[in-house]
Amino acid sequence: MKYRTLLYLAALLLSLPITAATQPASAAPTLPPALTKRLAPPPVLQEKTDLPCLRCDGSGHIHRLASQDLKRVGRRERESTHRITKRRLLSTCPVCNGAGHCVRAYTNSEKLPAIKLMRHAYDEAQLKAGRIPVGAAYADRSAMETLSPEDQARLAHQYPKICTTCFGLGKICCRRCDGLGFKPGEVDRETGIKEPNEPCSTCKTLGETVCKRCDGSGLARICSSCDGTGLRQKRDRNAPSGYKTVLCTSCDGAGRR
Ligand SMILES: [Zn+2]
Numbered sequence: 177m178k179y180r181t182l183l184y185l186a187a188l189l190l191s192l193p194i195t196a197a198t199q200p201a202s203a204a205p206t207l208p209p210a211l212t213k214r215l216a217p218p219p220v221l222q223e224k225t226d227l228p229c230l231r232c233d234g235s236g237h238i239h240r241l242a243s244q245d246l247k248r249v250g251r252r253e254r255e256s257t258h259r260i261t262k263r264r265l266l267s268t269c270p271v272c273n274g275a276g277h278c279v280r281a282y283t284n285s286e287k288l289p290a291i292k293l294m295r296h297a298y299d300e301a302q303l304k305a306g307r308i309p310v311g312a313a314y315a316d317r318s319a320m321e322t323l324s325p326e327d328q329a330r331l332a333h334q335y336p337k338i339c340t341t342c343f344g345l346g347k348i349c350c351r352r353c354d355g356l357g358f359k360p361g362e363v364d365r366e367t368g369i370k371e372p373n374e375p376c377s378t379c380k381t382l383g384e385t386v387c388k389r390c391d392g393s394g395l396a397r398i399c400s401s402c403d404g405t406g407l408r409q410k411r412d413r414n415a416p417s418g419y420k421t422v423l424c425t426s427c428d429g430a431g432r433r
């Protein structure tokens with residue numbers, strides 16, 4: 177990914193209100209509001225957002241005659257326009273109208289760095305506010321301490337811990353083609369004609385591959401100490417059954433780690 181894009185993303189994300197992120201309908205809370213309101217939900221990558229323009233690479237202007245336009249004109253014209261291209265005549269980018277940025281979807285290569293930045297900013301803000309991790313979310317320590325281990329585990333299951341490789345996306349950008357889905361054909365310097373693009377054999381033109389760590393679920397692995405419940409039974413002489421339910425110490429009640 178381009179350095180300029182990274183910088184822009186960082187600036188954009190740091191200005192976002194972290195706790196205002198909305199969760200998709202599929203992850204709607206099923207616990208009573210009294211419990212769920214104790215959570216600061218994790219951020220979600222928006223489908224589309226204001227990002228640097230891809231056509232002009234954020235500069236707001238393009239070469240008046242890009243090489244892909246050259247193959248449409250005749251040979252004689254091509255020779256003269258090629259000279260013009262070399263002189264680098266600039267005109268306003270038609271995609272972003274010269275702004276250098278526009279609302280668009282993330283490219284495959286931008287997704288993971290964007291969600292990583294978002295997640296790190298969220299983690300930092302939550303820890304700074306003195307909250308503790310509860311699954312993939314955070315909650316106030318004092319509020320959590322008043323809950324039973326069962327309710328703490330239920331709360332931690334609300335936002336399951338995410339895979340540390342794909343950060344919950346389930347897919348990662350194809351390394352072979354850098355997310356493009358094809359290998360771009362080279363441009364003939366003499367004629368300005370571009371070779372056809374070659375489909376990527378690794379991702380089958382999708383630009384993404386399934387994350388191997390989580391098999392595409394986007395979630396962290398189930399904790400083997402508690403079989404994913406987040407709870408364990410501990411010997412307790414004072415309890416009628418001789419046992420009491422406590423949080424699993426391996427996963428802190430999240431059920432995944
Ligand atoms: Zn542009």
Ligand SMILES: [Zn+2]
Nearest residue numbers: 339342387390
């Ligand atoms: Zn993964």
Ligand SMILES: [Zn+2]
Nearest residue numbers: 350353376379
């Ligand atoms: Zn590929």
Ligand SMILES: [Zn+2]
Nearest residue numbers: 399402424427
């Ligand atoms: Zn566990």
